[in-house]
Amino acid sequence: MDTKNLSSGLEDYIEAIYIADINKTQLKGAELARNLNISRASVSEALAKLVSRDLIQYESYGVIKLTEKGKAEAVRVYHKHSILKEFFEKILFLTPEEAEEVGCKIEHIVSKNVLEKIRQYTLYCERHPEIREDFSKENL
DSSP, X not given: OOGGGOOHHHHHHHHHHHHHHHTTOOOBHXXXXXXXXXXXXXXXXXXXXXXXXXXXXXXXXXXXXXXXXXXXXXXXXXXXXXXXXXXXXXXXXXXXXXXXXXXHHHTTTOOHHHHHHHHHHHHHHHHOGGGGTTSSGGGO
């Protein structure tokens, strides 16, 4: 199955699994449900979908592991989220919590083109801090 058509919910699951993997944490369905504040039944259904798309390896009550295909998809989602969060924090001066929340929502709908322009603008502003002098926390 094609991963380009992952729902925003499935993207959230795969990203959460990837973050656990980065942190070297063994993640089971119950912990994933708690982390995402979602019912265990919903998690089981989502995990079955991810297994059917060959994105994870999982058996009931076992540890969730990303496949190579799943890891590639998770990295893509995580990368989008990171670019957006950085933009909202460093350029728009949102709190880390608000930047996290907004980034998570927007990552599901932002086009590659817009994401690349946001990334480029963030890098440009980091190289030219004088641009942001008028657009600071104190002046907003």
